[in-house]
Amino acid sequence: MTTVDTERTVTVTVNGVPxxxxxxxxxxxxxxxxxxxxLTGTHVGCEHGVCGSCTVLVDGxxxxxxxxxxxxxxxxxxxxxxxxxxxxxxxxQVLHPVQEAFRECHALQCGFCTPGFLMTIAAGLDKRDPAAxxxxxxxxxxxxxxxxxxxxxxxxxxxxxSAAAAMRDAR
Amino acid sequence: xxxxxxxxxxxxxxxxxxxxxxxxxxxxxxLAGGQSLxxxxxxxxxxxxxLVDINxxxxxxxxxxxxxxxxxxxxxxxxxxLGGHRDAMAAARVQPLLARATANVAHPAIRNxxxxxxxxxxxxxxxxxxxxxxxxxxxxxVASPAGVxxxxxxxxxxxxxxTSVHGAEVVTxxxxxxxxxxxxxxxxxxxxxxxxxxxxxxxVVVTLDQDRRVERIRASYLSVGLTPEVHxxxxxxxxxxxxxxxxxxxxxxxxxxVDPDADIHASADYRRxxxxxxxxxxxxxxxxxxxxxxxxx
Numbered sequence: 001m002t003t004v005d006t007e008r009t010v011t012v013t014v015n016g017v018p019x020x021x022x023x024x025x026x027x028x029x030x031x032x033x034x035x036x037x038x039l040t041g042t043h044v045g046c047e048h049g050v051c052g053s054c055t056v057l058v059d060g061x062x063x064x065x066x067x068x069x070x071x072x073x074x075x076x077x078x079x080x081x082x083x084x085x086x087x088x089x090x091x092x093q094v095l096h097p098v099q100e101a102f103r104e105c106h107a108l109q110c111g112f113c114t115p116g117f118l119m120t121i122a123a124g125l126d127k128r129d130p131a132a133x134x135x136x137x138x139x140x141x142x143x144x145x146x147x148x149x150x151x152x153x154x155x156x157x158x159x160x161x162s163a164a165a166a167m168r169d170a171r
Numbered sequence: 172x173x174x175x176x177x178x179x180x181x182x183x184x185x186x187x188x189x190x191x192x193x194x195x196x197x198x199x200x201x202l203a204g205g206q207s208l209x210x211x212x213x214x215x216x217x218x219x220x221x222l223v224d225i226n227x228x229x230x231x232x233x234x235x236x237x238x239x240x241x242x243x244x245x246x247x248x249x250x251x252x253l254g255g256h257r258d259a260m261a262a263a264r265v266q267p268l269l270a271r272a273t274a275n276v277a278h279p280a281i282r283n284x285x286x287x288x289x290x291x292x293x294x295x296x297x298x299x300x301x302x303x304x305x306x307x308x309x310x311x312x313v314a315s316p317a318g319v320x321x322x323x324x325x326x327x328x329x330x331x332x333x334t335s336v337h338g339a340e341v342v343t344x345x346x347x348x349x350x351x352x353x354x355x356x357x358x359x360x361x362x363x364x365x366x367x368x369x370x371x372x373x374x375v376v377v378t379l380d381q382d383r384r385v386e387r388i389r390a391s392y393l394s395v396g397l398t399p400e401v402h403x404x405x406x407x408x409x410x411x412x413x414x415x416x417x418x419x420x421x422x423x424x425x426x427x428x429v430d431p432d433a434d435i436h437a438s439a440d441y442r443r444x445x446x447x448x449x450x451x452x453x454x455x456x457x458x459x460x461x462x463x464x465x466x467x468x
Contacts, residue, residue, distance in 0.1 A: 005179055026173065
């Protein structure tokens with residue numbers, strides 16, 4: 001029988017770690033990540049799907065975490081910017097090529113929009129064949145849904161190309 | 172802002188979803204992709220008492236393609252109708268407008284979650300899929316405790332953000348009829364930023380006769396008018412050979428048929444101009460496709 005609830009306990013894997021939290025059903029995924037799970041890397045800008053700052057991966061696909069309810073990720077796997085770097089198995093971490101490229105290309109200034117860009121671009125590049133030529137149109141499509149109000153997009157698109165090249169070389 | 176408090180249910184079957192909708196009354200709302208509904212909740216433009224999440228209902232995530240047309244289930248995400256996806260390629264052979272219009276829907280992260288049918292049920296006159304449903308002469312399937320019925324697009328769209336669906340009803344699929352023979356389509360938008368709501372958009376279908384002369388032209392526009400409409404532009408170029416038809420004349424005719432509103436993005440006159448320009452542009456491209464298809468067929 002279907003229950004109609006005002007509060008629910010959500011079990012979700014976040015950055016590879018099983019987590020459980022009890023939230024009001026109206027809790028947005030973005031707020032659950034930040035307030036209930038303490039993962040403040042996911043930034044909340046417009047809170048209606050326009051700015052892209054809150055983009056996270058749900059089962060590997062980028063989605064706006066402000067446009068999903070926390071109760072909707074029950075049993076699923078969420079990756080936030082905190083989970084983008086990989087363990088180097090020597091006690092440290094290796095940045096994702098996109099993170100490395102953002103640093104190299106000065107693709108961030110205040111950094112507010114950066115987590116959303118990183119998640120969207122990382123998912124976009126991870127999904128494509130690294131050997132294929134990266135077109136400007138692909139890059140525009142990848143970054144077009146995210147707003148940056150300080151660096152402009154020149155260095156961000158430069159970073160996308162740089163990360164793609166690094167991923168091609170690392171094949 | 173945050174959504175106002177509501178109650179939440181995520182039933183496992185369509186029957187249970189309808190039962191919950193019945194029990195919760197008029198204040199209940201169906202949640203599918205949520206990419207239009209959640210912004211409305213967060214901006215407090217809507218405050219449903221209950222959300223009935225249909226994401227766990229099986230059988231709604233399929234795209235069925237037959238010679239008659241394409242049936243898109245209520246949980247088919249926009250991305251499923253785009254690019255290299257298997258469903259998209261099958262659908263494009265029967266009705267190429269679907270993928271063409273979907274390419275203009277928002278951004279990748281939104282297309283991963285948002286649904287084609289949800290976009291239609293949201294009934295935003297700026298929506299791509301509402302215009303495509305109208306332009307193709309499509310319909311939706313509505314399930315209620317009393318049974319299942321088919322609603323033609325004309326009866327479905329009642330006003331901006333308003334459809335004929337009320338109470339314990341769920342739109343379970345949308346049907347887009349196949350493109351007729353010797354026909355071509357095109358879709359184009361003008362938006363401030365790629366993926367944003369269009370200031371104006373146009374979708375067209377051009378059909379040629381056996382001698383490659385213009386037989387029929389239909390067009391539908393986005394962000395023009397309160398509900399999707401289909402305009403017949405045939406008279407401007409009827410009987411003209413496809414290679415020498417004056418598409419600008421069809422654009423000029425379209426301009427006289429539409430009645431757009433002004434808002435902060437554009438004046439009504441500017442929208443009329445965009446209607447003319449986009450009509451001319453899309454017709455040239457659709458006619459070339461129609462001619463190519465007529466040759467092959």
